[in-house]
Amino acid sequence: MLDMKWIRENPDAVKENIRKKFQDEKLPLVDQLLILDEENRRSITEASELRAQRNTLSKQVGMLMGQAKKDPSKLEEAEAVKAKVKANADQLAELEKREGELEEEIHHILMVIPNIIDPSVPIGPDDSANVEKERFGEPLVPEFEIPYHTEIMERFHGIDMDAAGRVAGNGFYYLVGDIARLHEGVLAYARDFMIGKGFTYCIPPFMIRRNVVEGVMSQTEMDAMMYKIEGEDLYLIGTSEHSMIGRFIDQILPEDSLPQTLTSYSPCFRKEKGAHGLEERGVYRIHQFEKQEMIVVCKPEESMGWYEKMWRFSVELFRSLDIPVRQLECCSGDLADLKVKSCDIEAWSPRQKKYFEVCSCANMGDAQARRLKIRVKGADGKNYLPHTLNNTVVAPPRMLIAFLENNLEADGSVRIPAALRPYMGGAGVITPKR
RNA sequence: GGAGAUGUCGCGUAGCUGGUCGAGCGCGCACGAUUGGAAAUCGUGUAUACCCCAAAAGGGUAUCGAGAGUUCGAAUCUCUCCAUCUCCGCCA
Numbered sequence: 001m002l003d004m005k006w007i008r009e010n011p012d013a014v015k016e017n018i019r020k021k022f023q024d025e026k027l028p029l030v031d032q033l034l035i036l037d038e039e040n041r042r043s044i045t046e047a048s049e050l051r052a053q054r055n056t057l058s059k060q061v062g063m064l065m066g067q068a069k070k071d072p073s074k075l076e077e078a079e080a081v082k083a084k085v086k087a088n089a090d091q092l093a094e095l096e097k098r099e100g101e102l103e104e105e106i107h108h109i110l111m112v113i114p115n116i117i118d119p120s121v122p123i124g125p126d127d128s129a130n131v132e133k134e135r136f137g138e139p140l141v142p143e144f145e146i147p148y149h150t151e152i153m154e155r156f157h158g159i160d161m162d163a164a165g166r167v168a169g170n171g172f173y174y175l176v177g178d179i180a181r182l183h184e185g186v187l188a189y190a191r192d193f194m195i196g197k198g199f200t201y202c203i204p205p206f207m208i209r210r211n212v213v214e215g216v217m218s219q220t221e222m223d224a225m226m227y228k229i230e231g232e233d234l235y236l237i238g239t240s241e242h243s244m245i246g247r248f249i250d251q252i253l254p255e256d257s258l259p260q261t262l263t264s265y266s267p268c269f270r271k272e273k274g275a276h277g278l279e280e281r282g283v284y285r286i287h288q289f290e291k292q293e294m295i296v297v298c299k300p301e302e303s304m305g306w307y308e309k310m311w312r313f314s315v316e317l318f319r320s321l322d323i324p325v326r327q328l329e330c331c332s333g334d335l336a337d338l339k340v341k342s343c344d345i346e347a348w349s350p351r352q353k354k355y356f357e358v359c360s361c362a363n364m365g366d367a368q369a370r371r372l373k374i375r376v377k378g379a380d381g382k383n384y385l386p387h388t389l390n391n392t393v394v395a396p397p398r399m400l401i402a403f404l405e406n407n408l409e410a411d412g413s414v415r416i417p418a419a420l421r422p423y424m425g426g427a428g429v430i431t432p433k434r
Numbered sequence: 435g436g437a438g439a440u441g442u443c444g445c446g447u448a449g450c451u452g453g454u455c456g457a458g459c460g461c462g463c464a465c466g467a468u469u470g471g472a473a474a475u476c477g478u479g480u481a482u483a484c485c486c487c488a489a490a491a492g493g494g495u496a497u498c499g500a501g502a503g504u505u506c507g508a509a510u511c512u513c514u515c516c517a518u519c520u521c522c523g524c525c526a
Contacts, residue, residue, distance in 0.1 A: 044485050048495040055495090058507040062453035082506040089506085209516095233515095252482085375482095381464090383482080 001371040022125045022333040040102040047095040057085045114337040115367040124331030137324030139348040144410045146351035149401040150282040155432040171287035178430045183396045185423030190292040190394040194263035202264040204243035207234040212246040224273045240266035248374040259298035283397040292393035303387035310391040311361040314345040320419045323406045324348035340365035347402035361391035
């Protein structure tokens with residue numbers, strides 16, 4: 001979400017940015033917005049004047065009423081003034097209604113106009129134009145065949161999709177034994193990894209109210225993702241970012257509390273409506289998963305520095321688990337409207353012989369803060385908008401796919417990298433059941 | 435979940451028989467005076483958003499948990515919601 005004032009002064013830059021994002025259909029919105037803004041400001045001025053009039057007249061009534069206690073003839077005068085105010089009431093009501101409409105229309109358009117992308121973002125229409133920036137670790141393909149991830153899990157008696165289907169339906173899973181432990185081990189390791197980087201561990205609410213949901217996503221996104229609790233004003237979060245960033249809505253933060261570097265854990269619930277459905281077998285795309293996330297709220301001038309650090313944390317973590325990864329930068333057309341710059345960390349799949357997304361790191365600039373009215377009280381006493389960023393640390397069980405495929409041995413056992421051993425009871429390897 | 439109480443400008447409070455209350459007082463904070471320096475004292479100031487104004491100065495509107503209503507006019511009255519506290523119930 002951009003600043004209306006800024007758009008007013010830089011409509012061409014806004015249009016240029018829309019073109020760069022291949023959203024030409026939104027170009028007319030800019031001029032439309034400028035017209036609406038003009039009208040809105042006119043009606044605000046007009047309505048303010050009417051209110052000012054009403055306020056002074058009402059004060060007169062008060063005075064007259066006071067005098068009327070001594071001099072009853074003043075009562076008539078007071079009634080006359082009252083009538084005068086009433087006469088203007090309709091006009092004001094109408095203006096107020098129009099004001100409301102205009103504001104809504106403007107807000108609606110502002111939500112749709114994309115954030116100004118960073119000059120470094122590669123230009124391209126869609127995800128096919130995303131750019132591989134760097135690889136970390138050798139993407140090896142072993143001699144032996146790597147089975148599908150659920151098959152690896154089954155060898156450990158580690159997954160029961162059939163029962164999950166009967167109990168909860170498609171898109172759910174039972175993780176069992178070593179695989180379940182591995183799942184939690186990865187989360188615990190990721191948590192400690194981030195704490196080691198100076199982040200503050202945080203467990204947020206897993207359900208949030210509608211007004212918070214509306215703050216953090218659009219209606220369309222909401223319909224496609226969020227589960228609602230029947231009979232309550234509560235929704236299951238799709239990621240901890242929802243409740244984490246919700247924590248700051250409408251708040252004015254003291255400057256010395258920045259940067260806020262948080263790492264949050266939560267289960268995530270997603271309908272995945274309209275996505276690729278749940279066609280992908282296994283635990284790649286599911287209704288429920290768990291995630292360790294990183295969230296940063298910082299001064300504007302520091303956000304790019306944090307962005308670099310954050311995606312590198314993901315790389316470091318995956319490398320410490322012997323998983324080859326690459327950084328894939330989102331091109332302009334694939335960048336979500338709120339984001340200034342973002343990249344995915346993709347893990348190597350020796351089975352598919354390609355990389356697949358495991359982390360998504362984004363710098364939102366001040367757009368999210370503006371939308372949610374998150375402000376910082378500066379040293380000079382003035383408030384300003386901070387920048388917000390987020391990135392995945394790990395999101396198992398999807399992350400387990402990368403882990404199992406890359407650490408599988410020819411004999412069917414799975415190596416446990418040194419970093420993870422403390423979370424697996426010290427084991428250096430886990431072996432299949434049969 | 436049941437009963438009661440409460441929610442005011444950073445904090446603590448006054449106001450809550452509707453007008454002179456955007457809001458008094460104390461603390462805190464900032465600046466100034468005083469001082470060799472400090473403490474103390476005195477003085478001044480101390481929210482957010484938006485609109486008008488080229489800008490500054492200045493002016494205006496809105497905000498007393500949130501929303502709606504009554505009224506010429508609401509911090510003050512009514513309703514709904516939210517939160518907090520106390521007691522009871524129920525559970526990890």
